[in-house]
């Protein structure tokens with residue numbers, strides 16, 4: 766089984782979360798855009814391919830399945846690559862943690878693009894400065910404190926309670 770990962774070639778971004786899982790498990794996969802170019806993603810994004818239409822990269826193709834959203838992709842890959850413990854509770858907790866990481870990633874992204882995602886950072890620097898100050902002071906400590914407590918409660922492992 767060869768998985769096909771689709772993600773932008775020009776940025777590390779969210780595709781890296783999927784690459785890390787695939788690499789850690791030694792899975793057989795192709796990083797399609799790195800081979801065929803970013804245009805290879807367009808038929809999927811335009812809805813011209815069978816399977817669920819992704820809103821944005823990254824997405825993963827596995828036989829007839831098209832799976833998008835980082836947390837959803839990892840929820841799909843985790844059991845298949847033996848990266849999560851058995852059982853509903855552990856798998857739901859892994860998904861819950863990944864969704865919380867996704868929230869953090871969005872907040873970090875938005876601190877550089879507080880007005881508009883499509884606008885350059887240089888064009889929204891003043892708002893970015895205020896947003897980044899709040900991120901540093903309030904949001905990062907709250908997220909990181911949460912993750913530290915989760916790992917502590919699991920005796921050093923995020924899913925250690927299972």
Ligand SMILES: N[C@@H](CCC(=O)N[C@@H](CS)C(=O)NCC(=O)O)C(=O)O
Pocket residue numbers: 778779780820821822823833834835836867
């Ligand atoms: N929640 C989605 C976010 C996907 C996303 O924002 N992808 C970015 C690249 S990291 C993108 O290409 N966005 C295009 C857009 O939102 O129009 C996920 O976790 O996969």
